[in-house]
Amino acid sequence: MIKNKLITSRDEDFAKWYTDIVKQAHLAMYSGVKGCIVFEPYSYAIWENMQKVLDTKFKELGHENVYMPMFIPESLLKKEGEHVKGFAPEVAWVTQGGSSPLDEKLCVRPTSETLFCEYYAKAVSSYRDLPKLCNQWCSVVRWEKNTRPFLRTREFLWQEGHTAHETAKEAEEETLRMLNVYKDLFENYLAIPVIVGKKTEKEKFAGAEYTLTVEALMYDGISLQSATSHYFGQKFSKPFDVKFLNRQNQLEHVYQSSWGTTSRMIGAVIMVHGDDNGLVLPPRIAPKQVVIVTIKNTEEVLAAAKKLEAELKEAGVRVFVDDSEKSAGFKFAEHEMKGVPVRIEIGPRDLTENKVTLARRDTNEKMDCTLGDVKNKTLTLLDDIHNNMFETALKRNQSKTYICKTMEQAKEIINNKPGFIRAMWCGDEECELKMKELRGMKSRCIPFKEEHLSDTCIVCGKKAKHEVYWGIQY
Amino acid sequence: MIKNKLITSRDEDFAKWYTDIVKQAHLAMYSGVKGCIVFEPYSYAIWENMQKVLDTKFKELGHENVYMPMFIPESLLKKEGEHVKGFAPEVAWVTQGGSSPLDEKLCVRPTSETLFCEYYAKAVSSYRDLPKLCNQWCSVVRWEKNTRPFLRTREFLWQEGHTAHETAKEAEEETLRMLNVYKDLFENYLAIPVIVGKKTEKEKFAGAEYTLTVEALMYDGISLQSATSHYFGQKFSKPFDVKFLNRQNQLEHVYQSSWGTTSRMIGAVIMVHGDDNGLVLPPRIAPKQVVIVTIKNTEEVLAAAKKLEAELKEAGVRVFVDDSEKSAGFKFAEHEMKGVPVRIEIGPRDLTENKVTLARRDTNEKMDCTLGDVKNKTLTLLDDIHNNMFETALKRNQSKTYICKTMEQAKEIINNKPGFIRAMWCGDEECELKMKELRGMKSRCIPFKEEHLSDTCIVCGKKAKHEVYWGIQY
Numbered sequence: 001m002i003k004n005k006l007i008t009s010r011d012e013d014f015a016k017w018y019t020d021i022v023k024q025a026h027l028a029m030y031s032g033v034k035g036c037i038v039f040e041p042y043s044y045a046i047w048e049n050m051q052k053v054l055d056t057k058f059k060e061l062g063h064e065n066v067y068m069p070m071f072i073p074e075s076l077l078k079k080e081g082e083h084v085k086g087f088a089p090e091v092a093w094v095t096q097g098g099s100s101p102l103d104e105k106l107c108v109r110p111t112s113e114t115l116f117c118e119y120y121a122k123a124v125s126s127y128r129d130l131p132k133l134c135n136q137w138c139s140v141v142r143w144e145k146n147t148r149p150f151l152r153t154r155e156f157l158w159q160e161g162h163t164a165h166e167t168a169k170e171a172e173e174e175t176l177r178m179l180n181v182y183k184d185l186f187e188n189y190l191a192i193p194v195i196v197g198k199k200t201e202k203e204k205f206a207g208a209e210y211t212l213t214v215e216a217l218m219y220d221g222i223s224l225q226s227a228t229s230h231y232f233g234q235k236f237s238k239p240f241d242v243k244f245l246n247r248q249n250q251l252e253h254v255y256q257s258s259w260g261t262t263s264r265m266i267g268a269v270i271m272v273h274g275d276d277n278g279l280v281l282p283p284r285i286a287p288k289q290v291v292i293v294t295i296k297n298t299e300e301v302l303a304a305a306k307k308l309e310a311e312l313k314e315a316g317v318r319v320f321v322d323d324s325e326k327s328a329g330f331k332f333a334e335h336e337m338k339g340v341p342v343r344i345e346i347g348p349r350d351l352t353e354n355k356v357t358l359a360r361r362d363t364n365e366k367m368d369c370t371l372g373d374v375k376n377k378t379l380t381l382l383d384d385i386h387n388n389m390f391e392t393a394l395k396r397n398q399s400k401t402y403i404c405k406t407m408e409q410a411k412e413i414i415n416n417k418p419g420f421i422r423a424m425w426c427g428d429e430e431c432e433l434k435m436k437e438l439r440g441m442k443s444r445c446i447p448f449k450e451e452h453l454s455d456t457c458i459v460c461g462k463k464a465k466h467e468v469y470w471g472i473q474y
Numbered sequence: 475m476i477k478n479k480l481i482t483s484r485d486e487d488f489a490k491w492y493t494d495i496v497k498q499a500h501l502a503m504y505s506g507v508k509g510c511i512v513f514e515p516y517s518y519a520i521w522e523n524m525q526k527v528l529d530t531k532f533k534e535l536g537h538e539n540v541y542m543p544m545f546i547p548e549s550l551l552k553k554e555g556e557h558v559k560g561f562a563p564e565v566a567w568v569t570q571g572g573s574s575p576l577d578e579k580l581c582v583r584p585t586s587e588t589l590f591c592e593y594y595a596k597a598v599s600s601y602r603d604l605p606k607l608c609n610q611w612c613s614v615v616r617w618e619k620n621t622r623p624f625l626r627t628r629e630f631l632w633q634e635g636h637t638a639h640e641t642a643k644e645a646e647e648e649t650l651r652m653l654n655v656y657k658d659l660f661e662n663y664l665a666i667p668v669i670v671g672k673k674t675e676k677e678k679f680a681g682a683e684y685t686l687t688v689e690a691l692m693y694d695g696i697s698l699q700s701a702t703s704h705y706f707g708q709k710f711s712k713p714f715d716v717k718f719l720n721r722q723n724q725l726e727h728v729y730q731s732s733w734g735t736t737s738r739m740i741g742a743v744i745m746v747h748g749d750d751n752g753l754v755l756p757p758r759i760a761p762k763q764v765v766i767v768t769i770k771n772t773e774e775v776l777a778a779a780k781k782l783e784a785e786l787k788e789a790g791v792r793v794f795v796d797d798s799e800k801s802a803g804f805k806f807a808e809h810e811m812k813g814v815p816v817r818i819e820i821g822p823r824d825l826t827e828n829k830v831t832l833a834r835r836d837t838n839e840k841m842d843c844t845l846g847d848v849k850n851k852t853l854t855l856l857d858d859i860h861n862n863m864f865e866t867a868l869k870r871n872q873s874k875t876y877i878c879k880t881m882e883q884a885k886e887i888i889n890n891k892p893g894f895i896r897a898m899w900c901g902d903e904e905c906e907l908k909m910k911e912l913r914g915m916k917s918r919c920i921p922f923k924e925e926h927l928s929d930t931c932i933v934c935g936k937k938a939k940h941e942v943y944w945g946i947q948y
Contacts, residue, residue: 029596031543031589032550033580038593041538041608048539064515065522069505069629070544070582070613071566076506092545093570094582097617097628098563106507108544108568108582115505119512122503134515139544139612143571154571155543 004277004333014220019149021270025279025338028149035147035154042338043150043266045287047157050265051137053189053285054159057181063133063161068115070138071106076114080239083113086206090142092154108141113207113232113258116162117240124164124254126245131174132164132254150267151224151474158262164242164254168233171255175231178259179212182227190265191282191389192216192272193397194226195420195469197445202429205258209233214261215444215469217397218271221418223444223471226268229259267474272393273362279339280361282389283382290319290378291340295328295347304371305346308356311375317382336361341385342378362389405454407438410470414438420471424464426457434459435470444469478751478807488694493623495744499753499812502623509621509628516812517624517740519761521631524739525611527663527759528633531655537607537635542589544612545580550588553713557587560680564616566628582615587681587706587732590636591714598638598728600719605648606638606728624741625698625948632736638716638728642707645729649705652733653686656701664739665756665863666690666746667871668700669894669943671919676903679732683707688735689918689943691871692745695892697918697945700742703733741948746867747836753813754835756863757856764793764852765814769802769821778845779820782830785849791856810835815859816852836863879928881912884944888912894945898938900931908933909944918943 007020022028027043030036039047055065071094078084091107109115120132137159147153161178165171179196186192195215204211208230216226236242237253246252273280283289290312292305305321312319322331328345335343345357356374359366362385369377400419404410410421418439425431425443435441435458450467457464481494496502501517504510513521529539545568552558565581583589594606611633621627635652639645653670660666669689678685682704690700710716711727720726747754757763764786766779779795786793796805802819809817819831830848833840836859843851874893878884884895895915899905909915909932924941931938 029593032547032592033543033545036543036545038543038589039541040597041540044539044541047541065518066515067513067518067521067613067631069507069510069512070615071507071510071629073506090572092568092580094566095569096567096579098565105570106566115512118506119503123514139541141544155545157541 004337006337007276007278009276010219010274017274017276018270021274021278022149027266027270030149033154035144037149037153039157039263042287046266046269046281046285047263049285049287050185050189051159053185054181054261055137057184058135058161061133061177061181063135066134066136067138068109068112068119068136070109072109072112072114073104073106075104076118077107079114080207080236083207083236087111087142090144092141092143109138110140110142111260112136112140112160113162113236114240116258117236117242120164120237120242120254121240124242124244127166127247130164130166130244130254131170133161134163135159135161148267148474150270151264156263158260160260161258163257164237165256166244166246166254168255171233171257172231175212175229175257175259178257179214179227179229182214182229182259182261185261186214186216186226187390189282189284190269191386191393192226192268193390193394195445195447197447197469199228199445200429200432200443200468202432203443205230207232207235209235213445215471216268216272217400217420217471218268218474219274219396220271221400222474223420224264224268224271224474225444226265227259227261230257232256232258273389274339277333278337280389281339281341283341283386286318286339286341288318288320288338288340289382290317290342290344291335292319292321292344292346293328293331293335294321294323295345295350297323297325298348300351301346301348304351308344308346308371308374312378315375315379317378332359342381344374344378360385362392403453404458407458410435410441410458411438414441414472418472420444420469422451422453422467422469423458424454424456425466425468426460426462427465428457428460431457431459439472441470441472444471444473478811480811481750481752483750484693484748491748491750492744495748495752496623501740501744504623507628509618511623511627513631513737516761520740520743520755520759521737523759523761524659524663525633527659528655528735529611531658532609532635535607535651535655537609540593540608540610541612542583542586542593542610544583546583546586546588547578547580549578550592551581553588554681554710557681557710561585561616564618566615566617583612584614584616585734586610586614586634587636587710588714590732591710591716594638594711594716594728595714598716598718601640601721604638604640604718604728605644607635608637609633609635622741622948624744625738627737630737632734634734635732637731638711639730640718640720640728642729645707645731646705649686649703649731649733652731653688653701653703656688656703656733656735659735660688660690660700661864663756663758664743665860665867666700666742667864667868669919669921671921671943673702673919674903674906674917674942676906677917679704681706681709683709687919689945690742690746691874691894691945692742692948693748693870694745695874696948697894698738698742698745698948699918700739701733701735704731706730706732747863748813751807752811754863755813755815757815757860760792760813760815762792762794762812762814763856764791764816764818765809766793766795766818766820767802767805767809768795768797769819769824771797771799772822774825775820775822778825782818782820782845782848786852789849789853791852806833816855818848818852834859836866877927878932881932884909884915884932885912888915888946892946894918894943896925896927896941896943897932898928898930899940899942900934900936901939902931902934905931905933913946915944915946918945918947
């Protein structure tokens with residue numbers, strides 16, 4: 001495979017490779033404000049496709065979209081103690097409106113629990129008003145020190161679901177249900193295999209009873225927290241006084257969940273699937289699934305390209321023709337950089353043989369295809385590519401997942417070949433902190449499907465309570 | 475017609491009627507920050523339907539969505555003189571990130587010309603990169619003193635299109651093309667008749683060469699600037715240095731347009747169509763177009779309701795069944811308040827006669843319909859309702875549009891029966907300011923279809939240049 005010269009090799013310098021791709025595939029540009037990026041049309045189109053999958057699913061499950069203000073008064077943010085402690089150090093503050101200083105400073109929402117609670121306190125009075133199943137698409141701001149396009153930016157795009165229920169059981173079911181919506185998105189649309197589980201007390205969301213998480217592993221063995229779903233119980237409804245008259249005619253505080261995922265998913269797609277020629281996009285969220293490249297713009301070639309385009313559009317494929325006057329090689333490289341899953345090449349010689357060439361982006365394999373077979377072959381290929389991308393990532397994850405029983409093993413691995421480390425843990429935060437001394441490694445989650453790897457905690461040797469996935473994170 | 479007791483009559487106190495509807499139809503709630511509202515599920519669903527119409531049209535015309543940061547450094551905002559003068563007095567300033575003061579204060583975008591220019595300056599180098607046709611959906615902030623839900627809020631939802639072109643001609647064509655997209659949305663989806671035209675120099679957008687506008691008239695005769703499309707020429711591209719190598723191989727500044735509409739459209743829909751029983755929603759953007767109300771929940775009635783629901787859904791109608799245990803009268807009032815265009819009533823007696831009752835929200839007319847005819851009748855009815863709503867509003871507008879030749883006439887009208895005043899104008903800003911002394915009346919626009927109403931300016935008596943629509947504005 002010939003490497004594209006515009007980008008660094010990913011095995012040489014992964015960080016540089018990543019920013020090269022962001023630039024060369026026209027995904028994002030830096031803005032004048034540190035840590036804030038411009039989502040260019042191509043990354044925004046990927047985001048829109050992700051949104052569509054999720055939004056459709058949310059609505060099928062009975063959720064409704066709302067829009068809350070972007071400003072939170074300081075006093076409101078402070079109502080729940082753990083929550084404000086978690087977020088206050090990293091918010092942006094508005095202190096001036098027009099030419100006058102404000103009486104109370106307003107933070108630009110880092111997340112909207114407080115606003116949803118204030119709303120539910122007014123909107124809910126009886127069990128008949130429950131459940132409230134709301135979601136919002138918006139941007140949020142967290143004044144991070146170290147930023148990287150898509151993965152960690154001061155402003156990012158996300159959705160945040162906030163629900164209120166009659167019973168703890170319903171709220172907990174919702175928490176799990178929504179985690180599985182994310183798992184489905186990652187595996188069946190983004191072709192990214194994930195580990196699902198529960199965060200430790202130390203790593204849970206500020207103010208939650210517990211946090212469920214979807215964790216993915218990037219090509220370089222670094223993990224990415226990709227989506228989370230929190231069970232709040234009554235931890236917010238009590239300080240915000242969100243009460244309802246229950247079926248026993250008594251006032252009770254609602255039980256809540258919240259769940260979200262962000263534009264960092266775009267970063268995950270780049271880092272899991274990309275290669276030395278650029279992006280490799282999963283077909284189900286690729287803005288363009290197929291590009292038809294004309295090798296030479298004869299009348300016959302152009303007509304055949306248009307005909308194929310119409311046929312594929314008809315079949316629901318996102319397809320376009322590149323009949324620009326650039327050389328075929330240049331066009332190939334451009335669409336490879338952009339990660340278009342399938343390329344169809346048509347030239348005058350192909351037409352005399354009544355065929356085209358299909359090239360798949362994931363494996364770079366090329367194959368002949370008679371004109372009449374293009375539609376069916378392409379549809380099959382799009383599914384094959386998805387499956388192959390998923391399998392490739394899964395195999396890589398497996399090869400980068402290590403069972404460790406001693407700290408020496410863990411240290412050796414994390415220093416030389418990072419990935420997920422599976423190890424037993426006693427449940428003490430102190431041991432988590434000790435693990436962190438190894439290159440800042442954190443617990444990713446206690447997996448839903450725990451195995452008994454050994455009897456003792458990898459750190460302290462005391463009786464183990466849980467299997468934990470550990471890893472360095474983006 | 476029996477008046478709903480939860481809301482004030484619109485002829486008694488229009489302002490109170492408006493806020494009553496916003497509350498009783500569960501459209502919006504005030505938040506803890508003055509002038510910032512919560513878009514509840516119902517208003518957000520209306521907004522989503524408006525978005526869908528526009529977004530589809532934008533994309534058909536070749537536009538791509540992007541997302542720009544919400545923060546603009548003070549220095550960037552200041553680059554174009556008129557623009558900063560227009561917006562600086564009403565922006566919110568972020569001065570602190572986390573616990574540290576910022577080196578340079580950032581404004582929360584009131585509009586994003588400056589950001590798009592900065593982006594285009596990097597993204598455009600040759601005529602081959604043009605046109606750039608970008609749009610973004612986001613919220614913007616303007617620190618207004620007097621606010622009212624949807625019509626004027628400190629944060630509001632909108633879209634802003636920003637385009638860059640090779641020639642002035644192309645940019646001007648785009649400016650007009652997009653104005654017509656808005657006109658189409660208002661007339662053919664919101665059932666709101668509009669006047670289209672050009673703003674005077676005084677009323678144009680801060681920094682534009684000229685501004686085209688869509689102006690609507692509310693039930694109370696007050697006008698609402700509903701969407702605008704601006705031609706910038708090179709007024710932004712010069713200070714922001716957005717240059718391209720043209721076909722003559724010379725560097726030239728791009729020609730730009732920008733166009734937008736906002737969530738105030740929801741306010742327009744309320745104020746043009748609503749009545750004393752609540753909202754009246756135009757069928758094409760109503761979240762629910764049809765409600766099937768069961769009069770008594772017998773097994774047969776429930777089965778028939780479900781069957782009708784399935785049939786209408788199949789036909790693409792947004793329909794739902796209300797089989798709650800509330801009284802029929804209560805259910806009727808509730809769906810009238812929410813403005814659902816068509817109500818289908820089914821009771822046991824209806825079924826024995828193989829019929830249902832259809833009620834249309836716009837006229838409150840009721841009619842019998844045999845079960846087999848429901849689908850076709852409903853589809854026809856939805857179009858009839860749209861047309862009738864448009865015609866009703868159009869007739870009202872016509873009855874509230876006055877040709878005036880003297881200031882006395884204008885004064886008499888604006889004080890007693892406000893509406894659009896059509897009058898000739900000499901073109902001097904001084905005369906516009908004189909008109910403003912009449913209850914703050916402003917020029918709405920110079921209509922595209924100007925008529926010669928008289929030879930002289932209504933204010934100064936000098937030679938008239940243009941016909942102008944004048945009005946008091948929201």
